[in-house]
Amino acid sequence: MTRMTKITRFDEELLTRARQFLAAADAHEDSRAVLQQYGFSDEERARGHDLVGKTERSFEWERAGKAWNFLSPTPERRVAEARHWYKDARRRHVRACLRAAEGSSSVGEALGHVRRALSVRAYLGHRADLARDLERARGSRPADAPPPKDTTLVELAGWYERWRLLAQRVFRARADLMAPYGLTPGKAPPRLRGKLAQIRFGERAAGGAGPVADEDELVD
DSSP: OOOOOOOOHHHHHHHHHHHHHHHHHHHOHHHHHHHHTTTOOHHHHHHHHHHHHHHHHHHHHHHTTOOOOOOOSSHHHHHHHHHHHHHHHHHHHHHHHHHHHHTOSSHHHHHHHHHHHTOHHHHHHHHHHHHHHHHHHTSOOOTTOOOOHHHHHHHHHHHHHHHHHHHHHHHTTOHHHHGGGTOOOOOOOGGGOSHHHHHSHHHHHHSSOOOOOOGGGSOO
């Protein structure tokens, strides 16, 4: 078992939003056709589904405690990663305990947190994690292992933000078109309010070479 990384509420929300966006694009051909004019191709939609699938699997492996979170290609460098995780876990544990001690309401409570920082049981637990990580680091990556959770989340966030901004700008005040995508009418994001963004919102919002659109070409 390699280092487990916490799946946060924000991670879950990103995955949910991306799923909803894709479900809307799959189900609503007319609105999807509008987005396709500005770069949201079938290939990009397929890439979104692939990223969602990888993220789902990375969450499953993370919860099962078997995630392959090594980034290095060689055993030697993976061993170094494992040792770094151990040092980081120890440092975080001690810091968390000391912060709790500082916020304590009594001396007794503060001493309890200090004792937890120096706990032999916690130390042995971290050493056991290190031993397991070192063992896996010297082996090979499982053939069916998904990418590390943090890697999939970064890629999914970039994909979702790119097309969310485009849809937000293209559909503007059309609540009926925006709702299936999980969007709500309102002002465009700050970086899209300039004159250039208003004229060339496809390129600015989607980060690609989308077509140039005049204001009267927006969905009204």
